Amino acid sequence: MAMSSENEHPVKAFGWAARDSSGHLSPFKFSRRATQEKDVTFKVLYCGICHSDLHNVKNEWGITSYPVIPGHEIVGVVTEVGAKVTKFKVGDKVGVGCMVGSCRSCANCKDNLENYCPKMILTYGTKYYDGTITHGGYSDIMVLDEHFGIKIPDNLPLDGSALILCAGITVYSPLKYYGLDKAGMHLGVVGLGGLGHMAVKFAKAMGLKVTVISTSPNKKKEAMEHLGADEFLVSRNTEEMQFAMDTMDGIIDTVSAVHSLLPLIGLLKNNGKLVMVGAPEKPLELPIMPLLLGRKIVGGSNIGGIKETQEMIDFAAKHNIVADIEVIPMDYVNTAMERLSKADVKYRFVIDIANSLKPI
Template sequence: MAQTTPNHTQSVLGWAAHDSSGKMTPYVFKRRENGANDVTIKVMYCGMCHTDLHHVRDDWGITMYPCVPGHEITGIVTKVGKDVTRFKEGDRVGVGCLAASCLECEFCKKSEENYCDEIQLTYNGIFWDGSITYGGYSKMMVADQRFVVSVPENLPMDAVAPMLCAGITMYCPMKDSKLLETTASPKKVGIIGLGGLGHVAVKFAKAFGHHVTIISTSPSKETEAKKRLGADDFIVSTQDSQMKAKKRSLDYILDTVSAWHSLGPYLELLKVEGTLHIVAAPDKPMGLPSFPLIFGKRTIKGSMTGGMKETQEMMDMCGKHNITCDIEMVTPDKINEALDRLANNDVRYRFVIDIAGDEEKNNLS
């Protein structure tokens, strides 16, 4: 393991944390030369995921400093390797959570690279050449074409950037439960939490005609959920009367909340044979009483992001239905302020860093 290998000759400006304080500062580092299967990407925008916050502050005890985070990246291809067939210079592209995998296991062969035992992430991972990966809080990156997707021409590159993580994290469980298929029999879909993940789930579910109920601890979010995002119903989960009134009313619940909570009360909202799907990761085990499972024949599932085929499917679907994240733009000099606000859930609903800036975007237009 090394920060660089001999072919890392390109100097790049980025923003990195150097210790568990998580303070981000400008950082010049080296990226590899463009290889035969690589594309070099001028980074235009990079979303700020809660995972970035965990890594820069070493909340999970796995951070390799210096850490350049960012795995919700959109940009323009500026160079392609000799064996690249999927992209050309000038293409609009995105890079998400994945940088490398073994390419040979059962999961890689069926385009579920995210479940490969040897998966390496876009940052804080170890690439095939043994170097540490650095993410999208930087002016440029080099990525293997197999881990890059095309961005539809009709989507704004700033608001679509968070879909590389938040979007695919919502797309996969919904696809798995056949909720992304237009049907004459809409499902009753519940979404726990109306944040960066939850608001995207609302957009997906409504695009396919389902009845959507937001389940939240914050009564103040009801107007936002219904009038702006189009949710059909709203349950305040701390109100026992509301929870009891909606008992056995939902076919499916998508749990997007990363704070600790017991699953028992939410399971009671499901119909018999309903499914609760977990995508968030609280730092302590969630409470799981057995009776709501046993007496309702209910199922609990989980999933993480998605493979590359599904990520491109998700992007294409967003293009078809004009689905993007609701974002708040920040400039690189405001990254620390944005991380602090992110820690306090003070964002509607995703920060995106304007990496390139107006002058450089004009040069590429």
């Protein structure tokens, strides 16, 4: 693997990195590339903590290269632009989601689906065009190809909008693609974590009837009174689930733990669609007969392209949609990771990078 020289990456940067599979994060000095002609450089203000960050720092997916600086829910302010940049100017608010590069020439890229490009470059932990490994938003500055930057509307608070760049687009994209965005439709949302609460907010803004499906009865009040869900089902309550069978046009399943799909498929009307956006570590059983008898679909979806992500953030601004967050200082990050592993957060942590990341 090519290594960057001081000349190629002359900009001193600072962040927090994990060095091994313990996942423990600590201060880390590194460097960024100088601003190229199509780049924007920006000061990071806030960065969300995604569950995938936890998997990555602990190498639970077996793909981590250490040291790794996580973070792909990033917002900041542009401090420098390259000579050929047209999308941003100094002082603009900018966001970065899960990707910072793609081939820009394949069929997916030409169709504004950079997220499905075989050569997509993730915001952290993957090889960039110059052979170096990308570093994420648990850091003071970022350098970004302008194409992969998202314009943050003025009326969205920066801390609450950071999460939308991952959790928001992950649920918005399947709602749009699978046609589950029509007013009056009935949508089920499985799981009420970071993804689930965003699914409820977007679906309600689209005019859908929303039922939250959860293993936890104690989430009912939060789902209905705070998030505005219309109904709540306890998935372990067979009587409740039986009563709701054949009532839903679609379901967004955000759960990453192994679980049964059969009861969820049963909730769908004929022609209904169960869309998976959670990523269980082991394969799930897929009963085929209920699909045949109801012409039902089990599908999947993964974030969204840049054009759709911008559309999503503009929709969020129009409808005042932000994530429910707990803002934390940088030196709390290891405790936050421990709490995240126990689902002890409503619904996402956001690191106040600008006010708490102190260089050593």
